[in-house]
Amino acid sequence: MLSRLLWGIAGVTATLLAVSVVSFLLVALLPGDLALLILADAATPERVANLRAQLGLDQPLAVRYLWWLGNVLSGDLGRGIHSGQPTLDVILSRLPVTLELILLTQVVALGVAIPLGIWSAYRRGSSIDTATLIGSLCLLSTPAFVIGLVLIYLFALNLQWLPATGFVSLGEGLGGNLQSMVLPVVSLALIEVPVYLRLLRSEMIGTLQQNFIALARGMGLPTWRILVENALRPSSLNLITVVGINMGRLMGGAIIVEQMFALPGVGQLLVESIYQQEYLMTQGIVLFVATMFIAINLITDLVYALVDPRLQRGREH
């Protein structure tokens, strides 16, 4: 377990360094002059030169990178060009919305996918199984923004049941908060459901053919107990990995969905920063999200080992 953790940390450090280089270059190599951009129509040659010196833009790329990395390591991701607010503070203020969106999406997606997955594995070939297969294929081939638009059109514009926009934070009331989250969460979750469902189904079919299941049946345990208590755990290893990796993928989905439903999360902040030419903010968000993604993967790895004791033994030979 320990060596696994150490290897994990070494790998993570290397990946993080690579991420830092990429997110630095992403902004540093963009065409155009940041100083000219900040000054806009007030730019004169002297002012541009001064600002370039002030921002360190006159230094070689490698020096700028090290200087920037040093700041990042001490927790300073830079400040907004317009607002002067520390980038990290701004990101952290937007994070709860995105986290809530992602977690609720996972809960809803798993809440739908697990029972359906178990059932369609148990009743393989039944009409329910076929229906979920067709439904899954349809949902899988529809991008989140299309689902989002259809939901807005149906529930916000035509039926007027749910708001299309207008985020209500948890602090202002749970009811309003959940109401403003329904459409975004559903449009993200509908794409995750088929992935989870199909994965669980195929694993489950394999498990249900194992001897210990036959034994449990022979012992006369009720079907639901066999399915939930005996078959689900060994069938859910791949699901856990995918759920973990999906945390990062959902970050990407969140960018689109937050835009579409005007949710003030990190995804919207990223798009705003790009539009408003807040380069340091963009850089900071890319780095932050990548770091989060890597951390979640590491945690998934560890959880995986906890769920499946065979893995721990495997490494310690």
Next chain:
Amino acid sequence: MTSFRSGAKAPRLIAMLAAAAVLAGALVAPALAQEPKRGGTLTVGLAQDPPIVDPIRTGSFTERQFAVGIYESLFDINAKGEAVPFLAESFTVSDDVKTYRVKLHANVKFHDGTPLDAAAVVANLDRTRNPANGCRCLSFLQDVVDVKEIDPLTVEFVLKSANAAFPTILADAPGIMVSPTAFKADPKGIGTNPVGTGPFKFVEWIRGSRFVMTRNTDYWRPGLPYLDQVILRGIQNTETLQAAFLSGQTDIIIQPSFQFVAQMKKDKKYVVLQPGGFGYDGVYMNLQEPPFDDQRVRQAIAQSMDRELLRKTLMFGIPQLGDSPFGPGMTAVFQSVPNYPKYDPAKAKELLAAYGKPVSFTLQYNNSPSTQRLAQSLQEMWGKVGMKVDLQPVDQNRIVQNMSSKQFVASLYRFTGRADPHINTYAFFHSQFADVTPSSNYGHYKNPRIDELLNKGVATVDPAKRKEIYGEVSKILAEDLPYAYLFYVADSIVMTRRVKGLAEVPDGLVRFGSIWLQ
């Protein structure tokens, strides 16, 4: 010395507007006189949630719209597109147009209780003029030599050279008054916690979600405002912005797409306002690069664009065709330009034949889908008369840089315009900027007669004389054609029928003080 007073004070103006509305109503049906109602919350949908609300960093239209409500300026733009005293009660200008003496309204207070007096004006101008603060408005203020307090309610502005456009400048960012107490206490924080003199006070700003203002009970204009609360919601996604409006979550949508405006015009539930606008869209050409160093090619460009067709199709019939740098909102100067080249592909072919060499060039444009469609249509129109055009989409920020550093051959570009003809022309066409980088004379345009007229225009106060001067400017530009105009900038406002009292102003900004809800 010429003296000016604010033409119509706000309540009187509103009474006039109300009277006009009633009169108009009476023609259709026996209308009941509508008394403005108090109370209610107005929710406004905008295309963006800006980073800060501070006049010194205000660039885009949305940033300016966010400031309206909380902030007011010494001068304001009226429905005719003129700069008139606002926080200022009256002003006088010296005969050499170099000294402006501005008298302030008495008893105007900032939301934190600080009085708006001459000292506050001086403190604000010191802030905007300080290069360290990087005001986007610095170029407007370079001519200001001194700002002096004459008495507690009178300020004198001394300019380096004559500038008849100064009232318009004071209606823009440099004239917006921020509480000196607040910006001195927290120079950075003022951007996210604005304190002004406006009809509404700042309450809270939930980033990426909403900007909330509440009624200023000590507002200086009697009886105003009518609303209790105004909420601004920056929604970046166009579909979401429109869906929020259609589902009743917002009452007004500012700067919606032309397509949406065209759709809303057909729907009786909504009102569409289309104020005149000051600026222009066009094809900018670099006069130092072949083929545009030859006037015949530039004229061929102008005469081979079927602008009416573009207007009807891509633009959904919304904007007017542009013939000059002065939009129709600038009523004092706006006039038709009879000699502006008409659509005539046969004539364009003749001109190109006279030029003798094959014409090929690259057109830059910002990579938004609507501009892309426009560029492709133009490529085809120019292709029909024998010009070979390559398209080069670039992002907006790069195009701004390429233009001001003059790295382009031809470019689709726009200037949103201001209320004064001087601001719309001087920096763009005066030869003193032709070879300066960065500058707004993007195409290296030089014409001594234009220089002469621009110098005369900036020093002339009399509106009739200015109309004549800038009319001649338009005429010469229509011959030289440094830019081939497409359309005048048209910003629309779409609102529900319950929104009343919205004064239509050519700058497209919505002033909340007089609005009420039915």
